[in-house]
Amino acid sequence: DIQMTQSPSTLSASVGDRVTITCRASQSISSWLAWYQQKPGKAPKLLIYKASSLESGVPSRFSGSGSGTEFTLTISSLQPDDFATYYCQQYNTYWTFGQGTKVEIK
Amino acid sequence: EVQLVESGGDLVQPGGSLRLSCSASGFTFSSYAMHWVRQAPGKGLEYVSAITTNGDGTYYADSVKGRFTISRDNSKNTLYLQMSSLRAEDTAVYYCVKKKPGLAPFDYWGQGTLVIVSS
Numbered sequence: 001d002i003q004m005t006q007s008p009s010t011l012s013a014s015v016g017d018r019v020t021i022t023c024r025a026s027q028s029i030s031s032w033l034a035w036y037q038q039k040p041g042k043a044p045k046l047l048i049y050k051a052s053s054l055e056s057g058v059p060s061r062f063s064g065s066g067s068g069t070e071f072t073l074t075i076s077s078l079q080p081d082d083f084a085t086y087y088c089q090q091y092n093t094y095w096t097f098g099q100g101t102k103v104e105i106k
Numbered sequence: 107e108v109q110l111v112e113s114g115g116d117l118v119q120p121g122g123s124l125r126l127s128c129s130a131s132g133f134t135f136s137s138y139a140m141h142w143v144r145q146a147p148g149k150g151l152e153y154v155s156a157i158t159t160n161g162d163g164t165y166y167a168d169s170v171k172g173r174f175t176i177s178r179d180n181s182k183n184t185l186y187l188q189m190s191s192l193r194a195e196d197t198a199v200y201y202c203v204k205k206k207p208g209l210a211p212f213d214y215w216g217q218g219t220l221v222i223v224s225s
Contacts, residue, residue: 001168034211036212043216043218046213049210087150087151094156094165095141095156097143098150100150100151
């Protein structure tokens with residue numbers, strides 16, 4: 001099974017900050033990686049797919065990069081609506097989620 | 107508009123059974139593989155199960171293999187998850203999820219239904 005490891009688990013940041021979250025796969029997944037945003041009591045929302053493709057309707061301040069085993073999600077300028085938990089997911093071989101990164105207000 | 111509406115969540119005793127349903131609309135249900143993902147209270151997302159478009163292929167996470175059965179009725183646009191031998195660790199919100207075709211991420215999620223396994 002492919003394991004996904006996110007870091008950090010929690011991130012404290014301020015509005016306007018540049019934020020980066022890392023996701024590592026236990027084996028190569030090419031670019032078959034997605035990022036989701038989840039707010040309390042809500043279902044996850046797709047942000048990024050194929051490592052760097054922005055889902056329709058998602059603000060351009062979100063970007064993704066990486067391939068193989070190392071991936072990053074970057075929020076260029078954190079907005080109040082972005083405080084949430086973020087999950088990476090591999091879909092190269094079946095499906096596995098990272099453990100999540102909570103972005104909280106500093 | 108794509109809609110996925112789960113139902114059937116309840117409080118059930120350990121060892122008991124429960125069937126979840128997911129009613130789909132706004133897309134051609136029979137053309138898409140469907141999935142279940144769960145989230146224990148305060149925890150992360152855990153992949154549970156998948157089923158192919160016509161139901162002839164299924165996949166289960168090791169944690170539920172042999173206890174859960176996924177199925178679908180394309181004539182009713184409905185996805186099911188039959189859960190048996192339930193354990194406390196199965197307590198979670200269960201999401202019905204649609205995936206884009208091919209090697210693709212999950213693009214639509216239901217609102218979830220809560221299953222509590224407790225005596």
